[in-house]
Amino acid sequence: MDERAFYRESHTTKSITLNCPYCRSAEPYELKWLVRKKIDRLPQNADERARAIFKKAESYMVLLDDKVACKNMRCRKGFDISGVKTTAFLTE
Numbered sequence: 001m002d003e004r005a006f007y008r009e010s011h012t013t014k015s016i017t018l019n020c021p022y023c024r025s026a027e028p029y030e031l032k033w034l035v036r037k038k039i040d041r042l043p044q045n046a047d048e049r050a051r052a053i054f055k056k057a058e059s060y061m062v063l064l065d066d067k068v069a070c071k072n073m074r075c076r077k078g079f080d081i082s083g084v085k086t087t088a089f090l091t092e
Contacts (some may be wrong), residue, residue: 001030003022005043006057011064016084023075031081032064037090059090 013030020027037059042051063086069078 003057005054006054007038007059010035012061018081018084020070020072020075020077021079022077023070023072025070025072025075027071029068029071031084032069034062034064035090036060036062038047061088061090085088 012033012035014033015028015030017026017028019025038057042054053085056067063081063084065081067078067080
């Protein structure tokens with residue numbers, strides 16, 4: 001059974017302040033995240049292995065963006081997002 005059968009997927013954006021490494025300006029950027037929330041009950045066609053995986057599964061978010069363009073009109077260079085966790089577990 002595929003792991004994605006245990007989750008409901010949705011997309012969201014979160015704002016975070018990043019510093020451009022070229023012009024050193026700090027601006028807020030909207031980063032795209034994939035949210036995977038654990039479903040309430042196990043799918044009906046699950047076997048014992050799937051039950052064990054489902055028991056350990058947790059809700060989490062994964063960062064989809066890896067680069068952004070500087071918002072400063074004089075700079076506009078693209079830079080890698082660093083210092084931001086790429087995976088975040090959700091508590092309910």
